[in-house]
Amino acid sequence: xxxxxxxxxxxxxxxxxxFKTIEVEKEIDVIIDEGNLLVCDTNPIDFKLQKKNRExxxxxxxxxxxxxxxxxxxxxxxxxxxxVVVAELPDVKTLIPREKxxxxxxxxTKWEEYARMKGINKKKKxxxxxxxxxxxxxxxxxxxxxxxxxxDWLIEVPQNADPFEDQAQKTKVPGVGLTPTIAPxxxxxxxxxxxxxxSTASIGKFTETxxxxxxxxxxxxxRKFEPNYGDVKKENTKQLDILNSVLNKTPILxxxxxxxxxxxxxxxxxxxxxxxxxxxxxxxxxSKGSKNNSQPKRGKRNKR
Amino acid sequence: MRPLTxxxxxxxxxxxSKYIGENIKxxxxxxxxxxxxxxxxxxxxxxxxxxxxxxxxxxxxxxISMGTCFGKFTGSQKFKLHITALDFIAPYAKYKxxxxxxxEQQFVYGHNVMxxxxxxxxxxxxxxxxxxxxxxxxxxxxxxxxxxxxxxCRRADPMAIVSFHQSDIxxxxxxxxxxV
Numbered sequence: 175x176x177x178x179x180x181x182x183x184x185x186x187x188x189x190x191x192x193f194k195t196i197e198v199e200k201e202i203d204v205i206i207d208e209g210n211l212l213v214c215d216t217n218p219i220d221f222k223l224q225k226k227n228r229e230x231x232x233x234x235x236x237x238x239x240x241x242x243x244x245x246x247x248x249x250x251x252x253x254x255x256x257x258v259v260v261a262e263l264p265d266v267k268t269l270i271p272r273e274k275x276x277x278x279x280x281x282x283t284k285w286e287e288y289a290r291m292k293g294i295n296k297k298k299k300x301x302x303x304x305x306x307x308x309x310x311x312x313x314x315x316x317x318x319x320x321x322x323x324x325x326d327w328l329i330e331v332p333q334n335a336d337p338f339e340d341q342a343q344k345t346k347v348p349g350v351g352l353t354p355t356i357a358p359x360x361x362x363x364x365x366x367x368x369x370x371x372x373s374t375a376s377i378g379k380f381t382e383t384x385x386x387x388x389x390x391x392x393x394x395x396x397r398k399f400e401p402n403y404g405d406v407k408k409e410n411t412k413q414l415d416i417l418n419s420v421l422n423k424t425p426i427l428x429x430x431x432x433x434x435x436x437x438x439x440x441x442x443x444x445x446x447x448x449x450x451x452x453x454x455x456x457x458x459x460x461s462k463g464s465k466n467n468s469q470p471k472r473g474k475r476n477k478r
Numbered sequence: 479m480r481p482l483t484x485x486x487x488x489x490x491x492x493x494x495s496k497y498i499g500e501n502i503k504x505x506x507x508x509x510x511x512x513x514x515x516x517x518x519x520x521x522x523x524x525x526x527x528x529x530x531x532x533x534x535x536x537x538x539x540x541x542i543s544m545g546t547c548f549g550k551f552t553g554s555q556k557f558k559l560h561i562t563a564l565d566f567i568a569p570y571a572k573y574k575x576x577x578x579x580x581x582e583q584q585f586v587y588g589h590n591v592m593x594x595x596x597x598x599x600x601x602x603x604x605x606x607x608x609x610x611x612x613x614x615x616x617x618x619x620x621x622x623x624x625x626x627x628x629x630x631c632r633r634a635d636p637m638a639i640v641s642f643h644q645s646d647i648x649x650x651x652x653x654x655x656x657x658v
Binding site: 399409420 | 479480481482484488500503512516527530531534604627629
């Protein structure tokens with residue numbers, strides 16, 4: 175019995191000597207950074223031991239410190255993942271410098287610089303646009319597009335219209351009237367009020383006015399005529415001004431007249447040439463006589 | 479009765495200037511008194527100032543005429559020249575057409591002037607120019623519009639229209655009730 179106890183004790187002692195204890199004592203506590211798995215030992219080095227056996231000393235020292243680190247890791251919250259015990263490392267305490275420099279910010283392009291200076295913001299255009307005429311949303315491009323300006327690609331110019339006039343502009347659809355705005359001006363409000371007051375079945379005849387309400391500026395124009403017994407001399411000068419503007423409108427160069435004059439000139443020159451030709455020729459007399467009979471007479475009859 | 483508005487004056491002068499051009503000035507600036515144009519029941523009257531003032535005393539409903547009626551504004555605000563204006567316009571006419579005695583009656587009955595009835599025509603008359611139609615003994619018969627230029631008239635065939643009828647002295651009888 176005694177042998178047995180001795181045996182067990184010996185074995186335990188052997189074991190203990192074989193495996194070092196997990197308890198490590200240090201004069202100064204080591205600094206442990208669990209996040210980086212880093213241990214900093216600030217204890218002074220025992221130079222005597224180091225000189226004796228350097229390798230063993232360093233091995234022991236690192237073993238002790240590693241033990242301390244592992245002890246600490248086992249204190250951290252752990253869980254099992256795929257049958258492996260995993261510890262959750264806290265945030266790093268020691269900041270380690272990066273291997274490579276922080277990437278530099280991309281230089282703004284010339285356009286970006288300009289846009290920033292001007293305050294231009296890129297805006298995303300929606301695919302659907304509101305169509306004014308049909309009052310519904312339609313695609314911006316393509317078939318059945320909104321505000322289609324390709325539909326009326328040809329407009330006939332009326333016979334008596336000015337050929338240089340833009341017909342497309344003339345055939346504009348009338349607007350919807352007064353539309354609400356975010357920040358209406360005083361005039362806008364006045365107009366809206368005037369319209370609202372008239373928008374009853376009896377065209378505003380029975381719309382009540384407020385006690386101190388001023389008459390609206392936007393009720394439409396009243397016809398106004400000059401006084402009948404005013405200054406007639408003044409009236410005449412006014413009319414003369416209108417007359418001048420009317421007369422100035424007529425073009426100075428009358429195209430048909432100019433063409434007629436040119437035609438006449440040409441006729442005269444050609445007849446002269448004919449005359450000279452016929453003078454040279456043999457049978458000039460007869461033709462000359464006939465000409466004298468016909469042309470000047472007609473002129474006499476008509477020109478006066 | 480009221481003076482013409484600016485717009486009306488413009489329309490009126492545009493029509494009148496087709497016949498007498500810048501001679502309208504002579505109608506406005508007269509040495510023998512101040513004359514003015516007045517609008518009454520859509521008709522334009524050419525009146526001396528004194529008569530106009532006297533006419534002002536008469537109720538609008540009762541006032542039929544004063545001075546000389548030059549014409550009237552149509553419903554679509556176009557000016558139509560009346561034959562009553564002939565006496566004032568004929569002396570200042572820029573372009574004239576003389577009709578032969580045989581064609582006088584035709585014109586006075588309200589027809590256009592044909593080439594066959596054309597006695598004379600002012601030289602260099604442009605197309606669509608307002609003209610005064612005269613008889614061969616220089617009696618003004620009415621207004622017309624040149625359908626052809628003088629040049630074209632020479633070559634036109636006898637049945638071609640030379641001057642469109644606008645107004646003639648026959649209207650004094652034919653449309654007596656409409657004139658004023």
